[in-house]
Structure formats: C-alpha cells, structure tokens
Amino acid sequence: MRHKSFDTMQCPIARGLEHVGEWWSILILRDAFRGMRRFDEFRDSLGIAPTMLTKRLNGLVETGLLERRRYSEHPPRDEYVLTAIGKDFRPVLLAMMAFGNRHFPPDRQTVQIVNQQTGARVEPVLVDPTTGQPVDGPGYIVVTTPAESVA
C-alpha cells in the first residue's frame, strides 16, 4: 500500500516526512552519518532486502538528501553521499536518539552523544539560539502563518 502523499499538507513535519520517506530511509541516513556509502554496507548494516534498499536509495537521491557518485566503471558501481540537505537532517536523528535513549533504554549497549573534550555524555536540548531557552518550554508557541510572510 502506498502512503497517502502528505506533500499537499502545508505542515512542515508532514513535508519533512514526505521527503525523507519512512523508517528505512531514516536508518539509511543514520548509516550515512556513520560513514557508510556503499550499497553492500547499507545492506549488511540494515538486513534490508536489496530491492527495498535500491528503492529507498533512489528516493533519497530524488529528494536531494543523498548524491549518487560512480566510484567504479568496470563493473559500474555507485556510492551514496550525503548532500547539504541530507547533512541537515542530522539534528532530527540526534533528537530521536536522545528520545530513544531516555525512554527505551537498551540492555546491552547504546549510542550516545559525547563531548569530546570532557568525555561527558550529552542530553541535547533544542533551543532558541537567540535566547538559549528550550523551544519546548514556556515562551514559545507553534503558529501557522502565510508563506509569503516567511523569509
């Protein structure tokens, strides 16, 4: 079953989901941030069916989050590299990581953000860079505005 297209919705969350696709795409992006570029690397990491992986990689290239680069002519082989847009998805993944760590803790090992200088584990917070205050707190609201008023 094809998902209903959310692209007609004006909500940026819906638009983000539309362009990033679904779970597999998000996990492919995660692996791309871990340095993976090649089809076999993604396949081995995710245990995903090759046809599904091809489809998701093509989708991520089409929407501009990954760029396809040929690294071998004989045989023809491509690798997939994060674009600037793709790289900008990282905070979404890191926010998801913090949520997963906080509420669904693992039994064996975990992945976390660490301050390289101090070695401290970081619980990241989404803030307004102007004030340093969390946007998920008092003083901040989510409003709907006409697109033309948006810079």
Place this chain on the structure above:
Amino acid sequence: MRHKSFDTMQCPIARGLEHVGEWWSILILRDAFRGMRRFDEFRDSLGIAPTMLTKRLNGLVETGLLERRRYSEHPPRDEYVLTAIGKDFRPVLLAMMAFGNRHFPPDRQTVQIVNQQTGARVEPVLVDPTTGQPVDGPGYIVVTTPAESVA
C-alpha cells in the same frame, strides 16, 4: 507487509522508530500536541482510514506515548492524551519541523516556532545544555558504549 522489528537493534534511533511507529503515528502525535484528543478530530485532520487510525492509536497507547481515557459512558467514547513520554517526543517533531521549513518550503502557509515575547521566528538548534554548543558540530561525537556504563 510488516516492518522488520528494529527493537533488537541497540541503536536508540532504531528503538525510537520502533516505538513511535511510522508516519501516521508521528502525525497523530503532532495533532495531539495541537490539542486534539478525540478519534474524530484525528480522523478529520489526517484523512486517515478509521481502521488504520484505530491501529495507530492502539499502538501509541501500548508503547506508552498516549493514554486512553473514557470521557463518555453512553455511548462509550475514549479520548487519547499525551503521556510524559509522549510529551517528550515534541523536540523530535520540532526538529523535523525546522528541517521541513528549511528545505521543503511551502507555497501557501507554514507552521513555525515563534518567541512569544518578541514575535521572532525561531530556527531551533540542538545544543549541549552544559556548553550551549550545537551537538551537530565540532567537539561532539556519537559513540557506542556498553549499557552498564550508562547512568
């Protein structure tokens, strides 16, 4: 087709996705943050098939992100309220909103975070609360550690 369960994976992103489910669940959570609680409200907002909506609401209750509350006995009617865990998913949604606004701008109207005091539009940044520095920048790495060393 049932998604492969990512729950066996130790990655918190995969675990987060496992528990939140997929697009519909994320959009249901979005609407819950907008104040919706009732089946009909979610259905009208999302244009989702009732069977699918029931399934997703049940899933979100099972994983503890929504709580089911009976608001009428005759006829029996439930509403769905965000739990503490559900509320904590909001930064993920806000990060996704910022990503959608930045890269897939809408044509008509958009939804954005606004500083209530100044009226300024906010481009939120995910930071280390200890230093105020963006975690998606130099000085921060993502590491895999044994769970027993995690507080």
